[in-house]
Amino acid sequence: MKEKLLRIGTTYIPVTNVEFSAEWYVSRLGAELSYKDDDKAILNFANQSIFLVKSKENESSNFYDFYGEERFSLTFEVNGLNALEAIHKDFIEKEIKVGEIENRGHTGRNFIFYDLDANKFDVWSELSPIFKERYLSSN
Incomplete structure (x- = not known):
């Protein structure tokens, strides 16, 4: 096989409150919000797409x-x-x-x-x- 993995495109991070977490990543880390709903937020920063995914407490x-x-x-x-x-x-x-x-x-x-x-x-x-x-x- 000559093809190989080229980069990590997306990282998934568990969060309990998508709204608060998305705002925190944008205001504190300078992330760019590209999509948000009740279950996830998609952020772009550090040359990568980061998904904040609604999860259970203590994840x-x-x-x-x-x-x-x-x-x-x-x-x-x-x-x-x-x-x-x-x-x-x-x-x-x-x-x-x-x-x-x-x-x-x-x-x-x-x-x-x-x-x-x-x-x-x-x-x-x-x-x-x-x-x-x-x-x-x-x-």
């Missing part, structure tokens, strides 16, 4: 690893340490629950943040080289 996209540590399922990338520090400060000002900027022993720095339903996300200071080449290079 989240988080999971626990083998050692019992709660993990995030998504890492967002920013372009460098200065961008990471700026967005971390911006999230604090917008009263988003965030963790400290961390050195995890690999290239770059990270921090975590949470949405209204305690979905845990990661932000990393390093853009993938392929993304930089394709989308940020000056042609």
Whole structure:
């Protein structure tokens, strides 16, 4: 088979209140709302389509690893340490629950943040080289 998967087009995130969550993602993260009904909202941001799907209480996209540590399922990338520090400060000002900027022993720095339903996300200071080449290079 010569065909291969090219990109992740859509990510589904469980939320208890589609209206409140959609407004939160738009106002706090700068997402663009492209559709909303009682059961879902479709957002565009971070070069992806994000579906906020109405779910039962206490559902989240988080999971626990083998050692019992709660993990995030998504890492967002920013372009460098200065961008990471700026967005971390911006999230604090917008009263988003965030963790400290961390050195995890690999290239770059990270921090975590949470949405209204305690979905845990990661932000990393390093853009993938392929993304930089394709989308940020000056042609």
